[in-house]
Amino acid sequence: MNWIDICSVTDIPLRGARIVKTAVGCVAVFRTSDNEVFATSNRCPHKGGPLSEGIVHGKAVTCPLHNWVFSLETGKAQGPDEGQIATFATQIIEDRVLLDASELATGVAAE
Amino acid sequence: MTQKLIIIGAGMAAGRALEHLFEEAPDTYDVTLFNAEPRGTYNRIMLSPVLSGDKSFDEIVTHSAEWYEGKGVTTRFGEKVVNIDRSAQTVTSDSGDILAYDKLIIATGSTPFIIPLPGHDLDGVIAYRDLEDTNAMISLGDEPDAKAVVIGGGLLGLEAAAGLALRGVDVTVVHIMGHLMERQLDDAAGYLLRKALVNKGISVKCSANSKEILGEDGKVKALILDDGTELPCNLLVMAVGIRPSVALAAEAGLATGRGIHVDDQMVTSDENILSLGECVEHNGNVFGLVAPIFDQAKVIAKTLIGEEAVFENKEVATKLKVTGCDLFSAGDFAEGEGHEDIVYRDPARGVYKRLVIKNNRIVGVVMYGDTADGNWFFGLIKDREDISEMRDTLIFGPAFQGGSPLDPMAAVAALPADAEICGCNGVCKGQIEDAIGNGATTLDDIKATTKASASCGTCTNLVEQVLAVTLGDDFIVPAAKSVCGCTDLTHEDVRRLIKSKQLKSQPAVWQELGWTTSNGCHVCRPAINYYLLADWPLEYQDDAQSRFVNERNHANIQKDGTYSVVPRMWGGITTPDELRAIANAADKFDIPTVKVTGGQRIDLLGVKKEDLPAIWFDLNQAGLVSGHAYSKGxxxxxxxxxxxxxxxxxxxxxxxxxxxxxxxxxxxxxxxxxxxxxxxxxxxxxxxxxxxxxxxxxxxxxxxxxxxxxxxxxxxxxxxxxxxxxxxxxxxxxxxxxxxxxxxxxxxxxxxxxxxxxxxxxxxxxxxxxxxxxxxxxxxxxxxxxxxDPWAEHASKKSEIYQPVANLALEAAE
Known part of the structure; x- marks a missing residue:
C-alpha cells in the first residue's frame, strides 16, 4: 500500500466528481451526498463516456452519454445493462482524500 | 353480372360482415342496407361511456353513412323492412317500396325484453338499447333532483345505473336475484360489486320483485315492489335481458327457435337467406357477446363469395369493467360435485379471486378487483392444463410459477402466443406481436392493424402491456407516468406540490413528497432542479450537480469527450472584430472543426475540457458571451x-x-x-x-x-x-x-x-x-x-474545476 494525498474532500463538488490523471488513464473520484469518496475508472465500458461528468445519486453515477448507471461501491452496471468498471480503494484522513498509488500503477485503471 | 344483396339491420354484426365482404371481393354485390335506427353503425357496447360522458356519440361510430356510401352501398336508414316474400325474392319496406334480392341477410339483432308489468307503457319507461334510450338518460341528468329506477342487476342495468349516478341522478337498482350479475359472478364477488356501487351512492335492492309501475298524467311516477315498497322515479329503465328479433323471419316461414336457425355457414333454412348476430340460433346457442358474432361476420362474408368457412362457437371469458370495478369470470363456477375451491381474499384492497378445480384442472374462475391474471387462468381452462404441480401457488398467477421473479409485466410476458387479448375482436397475443414486428409502435397502430382494443376497450391495458413487453423501453405507456422510479408522482403533481407546499430546495422535495431514494436519480434531479429555479428564482440556488454534463460545463460534450463552444451572435449579427477573435481562438486552441450552425452563429468543435475556461476568457475579451447552445433555455x-x-x-x-x-x-x-x-x-x-x-x-x-x-x-x-x-x-x-x-x-x-x-x-x-x-x-x-454570462463567471472563478484534481502520471514519469 502506498497511500498518497490527492486533494481535500471539498475540492470535489458534493454529488460530483473530479478526475485524477494516472499513468494508466483517468480515474474519477466521486463525492456522494454523505461525503463518502469513491474512485473508479473514468471510462464507461459502453462507449467510453466520461463517468466523472455524470450525475451522482446515492452511491451510483449515471454516464452522461447513454445513461448507464454504475454502482460506485462495486463498479457493476445497474439495471438491464451489463458491464463493470474498475474501482479503487480510497481513504479520508482529516478531510484529505487518499488513493493507493501502487494499486493505480498496476494498470487495472487503464480501462 | 353483380348480384343484389339486401341486408336488414346495420348493427355491429352487419357492419363487420360488410367490411369483410368488401375486403375479400369489393365488386361482387350491389348492396342495399336497411336500418330501423336512422343512422349508420355504431359500437353499441360503447353507449355506456357515452352515457357517463367519457365519449361522444361521434367517437363510437364505426361505419357512418359516408363510409357506406364510399363503398357504394345504398343506405335506407330509418326505414324498416316489413315483409319478406321468399318465392318472389323481394322485401317490402314500410315506405311501400319493393326490392328484389339475390341474397338476403337478416341482421335484426335483438329486442330488449320489457316486463309486462302494469304501467310498462307509460312515458318514461325505457330499455337500454340504443342512442335514443341513452339520450333519455343523459337529459334526465339535467333535471334537478332527478330520480331513476333500474330494473335488472346484470351488466347492462349496472352500467345504466352507474352512468345515471355519474350524471347526478339518484338511482336505485332493483334485482330479482340474490346477488348482482349472478350469471357472471358468484355471491362473494357479487357482494364486493354491490359494496362498490353502494359506495358510489347507488341504492341496490336484491331479491326484489317488481309489482307495478305507477304513473301520473301518462308519465312514470314510481315503481311498487311486491313487498309494498314504493320507489319514486322520473325514469324507469328496464334492463332485464334481450330476445333475438325473429318476428320478420318467422313470418316469412324460416325455421326459428329461440333465434333464427342457421347452419355452420350462417345460412338459414332458405339457401338464399343468411343471418348473423344476436338474432340467430346456432346448435342451440344464441349470442350476446361480440367475439362470436364477429367470427360469424367473417364466415358470412366467405359464404357470400362462395368460399368454404365454418363457424365454431368457442368458449368465451367475460372480462368486464362496471363503473371502475374490474371483474373477470370464465367457465363453470357453480358449486358442484367434485368441485374444489382455491380462494384468495384481500378485504382491505377489495380483491377476491376464486378458482374452481375439478380433477386437477381449472374449470372456472371468478375474479374481482384484480383481474390481471384472468387471461392466464382462462388459457389453463381452455387447454385443460393439469395444475397439480403448481397448485400451491396457482392463485398468485403466472408470475409466481417456476420461480420467476415478481414483475408486473411477467404475467403478460408469460402468456402464450395464442392467448386471447381482445375478446371483442378475437385478437390473440401472437397477432399483436406480429403487428409490432411489422412496425406498429403505439396503441393506435395496434388498433389500426389488428383491431385489438378497438371495440369495448377493456383490454387496452393488456395491449399496452404486450407493447411494453415486446418493445421494451421504446414503448411509453401513454397514461399518466411518474417522474421516475424515485416517486409515484407525475411531473404535473410535483410542479403543483412545489408551488402549493412552498418547497424551495431539493431535499425539501425529496422529504415532503416521499422520494424513495436518498437523493433522486439522473432522471428526476435535472427536472426538480429546473422546477425549483423556475418557481423560486430569487430563493433557489441552481445546483450544477443536478445538471446534465452540457449545462454543468456550459458546452456540448461530443462523442469523443471533447466539447463544442458556440458564442452568441445576437440575432445572427456579428462584426469583423468578433470574427477575428473567433479565428484567433480556433488557431490558438487547435480547433479541428469550425462550423456555421443553423441558428446563425459559429460552432467551434473539438475543444478539450481543460481548455474551456481559457477559450471563454479569450472570447469574452472580444465581447463574445455564451450562446447557451447547450441549454434547455x-x-x-x-x-x-x-x-x-x-x-x-x-x-x-x-x-x-x-x-x-x-x-x-x-x-x-x-x-x-x-x-x-x-x-x-x-x-x-x-x-x-x-x-x-x-x-x-x-x-x-x-x-x-x-x-x-x-x-x-x-x-x-x-x-x-x-x-x-x-x-x-x-x-x-x-x-x-x-x-x-x-x-x-x-x-x-x-x-x-x-x-x-x-x-x-x-x-x-x-x-x-x-x-x-x-x-x-x-x-x-x-x-x-x-x-x-456563465462563461465569464466560470473563467474567472471556477476554472480550477475544469482541471484534473491531481496528476499522478507526471509523478510516475519522474
Whole structure:
C-alpha cells in the first residue's frame, strides 16, 4: 500500500466528481451526498463516456452519454445493462482524500 | 353480372360482415342496407361511456353513412323492412317500396325484453338499447333532483345505473336475484360489486320483485315492489335481458327457435337467406357477446363469395369493467360435485379471486378487483392444463410459477402466443406481436392493424402491456407516468406540490413528497432542479450537480469527450472584430472543426475540457458571451435582414430579433427554446417552425407558437397580432414565462400546448392583459438573476474545476 494525498474532500463538488490523471488513464473520484469518496475508472465500458461528468445519486453515477448507471461501491452496471468498471480503494484522513498509488500503477485503471 | 344483396339491420354484426365482404371481393354485390335506427353503425357496447360522458356519440361510430356510401352501398336508414316474400325474392319496406334480392341477410339483432308489468307503457319507461334510450338518460341528468329506477342487476342495468349516478341522478337498482350479475359472478364477488356501487351512492335492492309501475298524467311516477315498497322515479329503465328479433323471419316461414336457425355457414333454412348476430340460433346457442358474432361476420362474408368457412362457437371469458370495478369470470363456477375451491381474499384492497378445480384442472374462475391474471387462468381452462404441480401457488398467477421473479409485466410476458387479448375482436397475443414486428409502435397502430382494443376497450391495458413487453423501453405507456422510479408522482403533481407546499430546495422535495431514494436519480434531479429555479428564482440556488454534463460545463460534450463552444451572435449579427477573435481562438486552441450552425452563429468543435475556461476568457475579451447552445433555455433568435436592407422587409426584424435575444438570453426553460423573426411573410428566418415565431407585416407583428422542426415537423399556430415592438416583446415574455411555469420538464412548447390547448394559453397571454403583464413581470424577475454570462463567471472563478484534481502520471514519469 502506498497511500498518497490527492486533494481535500471539498475540492470535489458534493454529488460530483473530479478526475485524477494516472499513468494508466483517468480515474474519477466521486463525492456522494454523505461525503463518502469513491474512485473508479473514468471510462464507461459502453462507449467510453466520461463517468466523472455524470450525475451522482446515492452511491451510483449515471454516464452522461447513454445513461448507464454504475454502482460506485462495486463498479457493476445497474439495471438491464451489463458491464463493470474498475474501482479503487480510497481513504479520508482529516478531510484529505487518499488513493493507493501502487494499486493505480498496476494498470487495472487503464480501462 | 353483380348480384343484389339486401341486408336488414346495420348493427355491429352487419357492419363487420360488410367490411369483410368488401375486403375479400369489393365488386361482387350491389348492396342495399336497411336500418330501423336512422343512422349508420355504431359500437353499441360503447353507449355506456357515452352515457357517463367519457365519449361522444361521434367517437363510437364505426361505419357512418359516408363510409357506406364510399363503398357504394345504398343506405335506407330509418326505414324498416316489413315483409319478406321468399318465392318472389323481394322485401317490402314500410315506405311501400319493393326490392328484389339475390341474397338476403337478416341482421335484426335483438329486442330488449320489457316486463309486462302494469304501467310498462307509460312515458318514461325505457330499455337500454340504443342512442335514443341513452339520450333519455343523459337529459334526465339535467333535471334537478332527478330520480331513476333500474330494473335488472346484470351488466347492462349496472352500467345504466352507474352512468345515471355519474350524471347526478339518484338511482336505485332493483334485482330479482340474490346477488348482482349472478350469471357472471358468484355471491362473494357479487357482494364486493354491490359494496362498490353502494359506495358510489347507488341504492341496490336484491331479491326484489317488481309489482307495478305507477304513473301520473301518462308519465312514470314510481315503481311498487311486491313487498309494498314504493320507489319514486322520473325514469324507469328496464334492463332485464334481450330476445333475438325473429318476428320478420318467422313470418316469412324460416325455421326459428329461440333465434333464427342457421347452419355452420350462417345460412338459414332458405339457401338464399343468411343471418348473423344476436338474432340467430346456432346448435342451440344464441349470442350476446361480440367475439362470436364477429367470427360469424367473417364466415358470412366467405359464404357470400362462395368460399368454404365454418363457424365454431368457442368458449368465451367475460372480462368486464362496471363503473371502475374490474371483474373477470370464465367457465363453470357453480358449486358442484367434485368441485374444489382455491380462494384468495384481500378485504382491505377489495380483491377476491376464486378458482374452481375439478380433477386437477381449472374449470372456472371468478375474479374481482384484480383481474390481471384472468387471461392466464382462462388459457389453463381452455387447454385443460393439469395444475397439480403448481397448485400451491396457482392463485398468485403466472408470475409466481417456476420461480420467476415478481414483475408486473411477467404475467403478460408469460402468456402464450395464442392467448386471447381482445375478446371483442378475437385478437390473440401472437397477432399483436406480429403487428409490432411489422412496425406498429403505439396503441393506435395496434388498433389500426389488428383491431385489438378497438371495440369495448377493456383490454387496452393488456395491449399496452404486450407493447411494453415486446418493445421494451421504446414503448411509453401513454397514461399518466411518474417522474421516475424515485416517486409515484407525475411531473404535473410535483410542479403543483412545489408551488402549493412552498418547497424551495431539493431535499425539501425529496422529504415532503416521499422520494424513495436518498437523493433522486439522473432522471428526476435535472427536472426538480429546473422546477425549483423556475418557481423560486430569487430563493433557489441552481445546483450544477443536478445538471446534465452540457449545462454543468456550459458546452456540448461530443462523442469523443471533447466539447463544442458556440458564442452568441445576437440575432445572427456579428462584426469583423468578433470574427477575428473567433479565428484567433480556433488557431490558438487547435480547433479541428469550425462550423456555421443553423441558428446563425459559429460552432467551434473539438475543444478539450481543460481548455474551456481559457477559450471563454479569450472570447469574452472580444465581447463574445455564451450562446447557451447547450441549454434547455433560450438558444437563438433567428432573423432575416428586414427593412434595413431588404426591399420586401416591412419592419426591422433584425432589430426586434436582437432585442428579444438580449431580453431573454440566459433564461432556463423546460426544453430548448428557439425563436425566429421574419421581416415579411416570405419568412426567410423560417419563423413558422420555431417554438415562437414572429412574422412582420405592414400593420405590425404576427406572433405564432408551438412550431417544431426536429423529429416532429410542425407549423406554428397563430397566437395573436400586435401593433408595436413593445407589445410583441411583452407577449413573447409572457408566453415564455407561462411555458416556464407550467410545462413538464423536457416538453417543447408544441408538446405542452398540445396538452393544455392553445385556447387556454391565449386566454392568459393574449386576452387577459393583467395576466399577461404579471407573467412578463415574473419573467423579468427571473431574468434579473439569470441574464448573465456563465462563461465569464466560470473563467474567472471556477476554472480550477475544469482541471484534473491531481496528476499522478507526471509523478510516475519522474
Amino acid at each position: 433560450l438558444r437563438t433568435v433567428k432573423t432575416c435582414v428586414g427593412s434595413d436592407h431588404c426591399r420586401f422587409g416591412t419592419q426591422d426584424s433584425t432589430g426586434l430579433g436582437v432585442k428579444l435575444e438580449k431580453h431573454m438570453w440566459g433564461s432556463w426553460t423546460p426544453h430548448k427554446l428557439k425563436l425566429g423573426v421574419s421581416g415579411c411573410p416570405r419568412n426567410c428566418a423560417e419563423a413558422t417552425c420555431k417554438d415562437i415565431g414572429v412574422i412582420c407585416v405592414d400593420s405590425g407583428y404576427e406572433i405564432s407558437v408551438a412550431g417544431a422542426a426536429g423529429m416532429e415537423v410542425k407549423e406554428t399556430q397563430f397566437l395573436c397580432k400586435v401593433a408595436t415592438e413593445e407589445e410583441a416583446m411583452e407577449v413573447i415574455s409572457a408566453m415564455t414565462q407561462i411555458y416556464r411555469e407550467n410545462a413538464k420538464y423536457l416538453d417543447r412548447i408544441w408538446k405542452w400546448v398540445d396538452k393544455v390547448g392553445l385556447d387556454w394559453v391565449k386566454e392568459q397571454v393574449v386576452e387577459d392583459l393583467e395576466t399577461r403583464q404579471a407573467l412578463a413581470e415574473r419573467f423579468e424577475i427571473s431574468q434579473s438573476v439569470y441574464r448573465t
